[in-house]
Amino acid sequence: MNTQSNAVPDSPLGAQGIAPAAMSVTRPMYWSVRRELWENRSIYIAPLAVAGFALVGFLIATIGRSLSTPDLAERRTILEEPYSFATALIMGAATIVALFYCLEALHGERRDRSILFWKSLPVSDLTTVLSKASIPFVILPGLAFVVTVATNLIMLLLSTAVLKGSGLSAAALWAQLWLFQMQLLYHLVTVHVLWYAPIYAWLLLVSGWARRAAFLWAGLPPLAIFIIEKLAFNTSHFAALLRYRFTGPEEFDFTEPGSSFALHPMMHLNLGKFLSTPGLWTGLLVAAIFLAAAVRLRRYQGPI
Amino acid sequence: MKVIEAIGLRKAFGATIALDGVNLGVDEGRILGLIGPNGAGKSTALNAILGLTPYQGQLRVLGRDPWSERDQLMRDVCFIADVAVLPRWMRVSQALDYVAGVHPRFDRAKAEGFLAKTDIRHASKVRELSKGMVTQLHLALVMAIDARLLVLDEPTLGLDLLYRKQFYDSLLNDYFDRSRTIVVTTHQVEDVQHVLTDLMFINRGRIVLACSMEEFESRYLELTVRPEHVAAARALKPIHEHQVLGRSILLFDHADRQQLAALGDVRTPGIADLFVAVLGNKVGQAQGVVQ
Numbered sequence A: 001m002n003t004q005s006n007a008v009p010d011s012p013l014g015a016q017g018i019a020p021a022a023m024s025v026t027r028p029m030y031w032s033v034r035r036e037l038w039e040n041r042s043i044y045i046a047p048l049a050v051a052g053f054a055l056v057g058f059l060i061a062t063i064g065r066s067l068s069t070p071d072l073a074e075r076r077t078i079l080e081e082p083y084s085f086a087t088a089l090i091m092g093a094a095t096i097v098a099l100f101y102c103l104e105a106l107h108g109e110r111r112d113r114s115i116l117f118w119k120s121l122p123v124s125d126l127t128t129v130l131s132k133a134s135i136p137f138v139i140l141p142g143l144a145f146v147v148t149v150a151t152n153l154i155m156l157l158l159s160t161a162v163l164k165g166s167g168l169s170a171a172a173l174w175a176q177l178w179l180f181q182m183q184l185l186y187h188l189v190t191v192h193v194l195w196y197a198p199i200y201a202w203l204l205l206v207s208g209w210a211r212r213a214a215f216l217w218a219g220l221p222p223l224a225i226f227i228i229e230k231l232a233f234n235t236s237h238f239a240a241l242l243r244y245r246f247t248g249p250e251e252f253d254f255t256e257p258g259s260s261f262a263l264h265p266m267m268h269l270n271l272g273k274f275l276s277t278p279g280l281w282t283g284l285l286v287a288a289i290f291l292a293a294a295v296r297l298r299r300y301q302g303p304i
Numbered sequence B: 001m002k003v004i005e006a007i008g009l010r011k012a013f014g015a016t017i018a019l020d021g022v023n024l025g026v027d028e029g030r031i032l033g034l035i036g037p038n039g040a041g042k043s044t045a046l047n048a049i050l051g052l053t054p055y056q057g058q059l060r061v062l063g064r065d066p067w068s069e070r071d072q073l074m075r076d077v078c079f080i081a082d083v084a085v086l087p088r089w090m091r092v093s094q095a096l097d098y099v100a101g102v103h104p105r106f107d108r109a110k111a112e113g114f115l116a117k118t119d120i121r122h123a124s125k126v127r128e129l130s131k132g133m134v135t136q137l138h139l140a141l142v143m144a145i146d147a148r149l150l151v152l153d154e155p156t157l158g159l160d161l162l163y164r165k166q167f168y169d170s171l172l173n174d175y176f177d178r179s180r181t182i183v184v185t186t187h188q189v190e191d192v193q194h195v196l197t198d199l200m201f202i203n204r205g206r207i208v209l210a211c212s213m214e215e216f217e218s219r220y221l222e223l224t225v226r227p228e229h230v231a232a233a234r235a236l237k238p239i240h241e242h243q244v245l246g247r248s249i250l251l252f253d254h255a256d257r258q259q260l261a262a263l264g265d266v267r268t269p270g271i272a273d274l275f276v277a278v279l280g281n282k283v284g285q286a287q288g289v290v291q
Helices: A003-007 A012-017 A020-039 A042-067 A072-080 A082-105 A125-165 A171-195 A197-209 A214-233 A237-247 A265-269 A271-275 A278-300 B042-049 B092-102 B108-116 B131-143 B161-175 B213-219 B227-235 B257-261 B271-279 B283-288
Strands: B004-013 B016-026 B031-035 B056-061 B077-080 B149-153 B181-185 B198-203 B206-212 B220-225 B240-244 B247-253 B264-267
Touching: A020 A042, A020 A125, A020 B092, A042 A072, A042 A082, A042 A125, A072 A125, A072 A171, A082 A125, A082 A171, A082 A197, A082 A214, A125 A171, A125 A197, A125 A278, A171 A197, A171 A271, A171 A278, A197 A214, A197 A237, A197 A278, A214 A237, A237 A278, B004 B042, B016 B042, B016 B198, B016 B206, B031 B042, B031 B271, B042 B056, B042 B149, B042 B181, B077 B131, B092 B108, B092 B131, B108 B131, B131 B161, B198 B213, B198 B271, B206 B213, B206 B271, B213 B220, B220 B227, B220 B257, B227 B247, B240 B271, B247 B271, B257 B264
Parallel strands: B031 B181, B031 B198, B077 B149, B149 B181
Antiparallel strands: B004 B016, B004 B056, B198 B206, B220 B247, B220 B264, B240 B247
8 A cells, every 4th residue: 555664664663773864754754644544544445335336236237137148249248348437436436535635634633623733743744745645646546546456356257257157258358457457557647646636736735724614715716716817808718727637638638438437548658648748747846836835834834 | 051942032913912022941850830811922932932833033942943843843842732632533552653653752662551550442532532531641642752841731721630630740750850841831820839840920922920939939928917917017018919708918029037927827829829919900010020
């Protein structure tokens, strides 16, 4: 779940052996991330629950439907269908959890006054904000990937059993799965982490700044800018900018049917094009500015 | 080196001046009580010392600038800001794990030893504990940290007498030694009278009294005057006078004990009585005790 866990011994006595410099960076970071997982168990419960539902659905509906089809070719087609759907459900759950998590991350600790406890420990504001940012940027995509792969694998094993029972080979399904998973990983990193980074960073910043109703503050300023721009200049560049951020560059519109969740093979080939999209880099720059502002803000913040 | 050294510490919130040029020096091994009415600037002063709020003027805590080096400073400084700041969702075992994880000077065995003397179970969540138990837990965490400065801001607010007594007893018996320093603010001054080594009154962002407890005991006397000597006692210029059950109680600064003893019963006043005398509505007299 977390690569840093390898570097950190579990026993507190082990800390004595670590060089102070290493101690000051990795250990507080590791424990801060664990702390987030303790507090927000929905981070792993939601994707797992959705995966469970998808599996039950697969077991009842798909397997049942395929077994009731006498046509063997159709039986195979039915079994191939639900992979994208299950993947989309898990990713959707992870994204929703990420959005709500970000809005709450720096707000909850001020509301329940626990910020005074966190600040009484030798953990810097930078470490705290980065540990919170790691949830939407590292933990949730990683978790979504692992859960999706595991779910697909279970589905595949079930399909294989059904196909074998019908005297069919499942080799084609297995071959597709590998490619599918690589595409999924690519999709997660490019779209969910890199492209959407400024959205998550904005929500984190708002959660650190708003005294109440962080949800409203996240949406109102963009809406206000849109309205003012519309009234003053009768243009909608800002809305276009937001749309661009949510849907992606035209060349690979994430929301176009068949491209986002089915993970169009062309996306896989377009890494160079993706990396040379200016919007990617301005987005990452904006995300970095938002996060830096959130770190700075946390220094000034106390209980609300 | 002073543990805390402030020169001309100032802090304003808009037009409200919370700290108005405070000078402060706290030596190692002292237990300082910072006493003042609500809104006097106590918490602001502590927040500045803890790096929780920016300020004007010079401030060094253990040689560091708290505002820019908070995370470094917190290796040597602990604080209990209030009774209710431990996150309610956290389990006791998680609190131990987390502090052990991030704090290089935390002795987990020691914390578990303190907890073993209480009814707190490791599997409990903070929200399931009573207010007194949460304070015990926080104190167990803090006392297991080998820190040089402990700051307590109203640590026993809302606790019953038994927990309060236990809190200060543990602090003195199990934690405090001459190499540590404690700064405490509280409204329950009678609880800390015999705990403190130094006393400081703060009002409207200014320090109005600063003395050691030895000095306090030698300087201030409270006279329960016999009715026939009231006029004579008043002639000795008490700094405060109030009536209890029809008898006049007079508070003196720098008076001759022998002389007072002839007029009634003499004893060392409570901090609360001096507090009322100094910060009561008689502003002119309050100025008289400023050092």
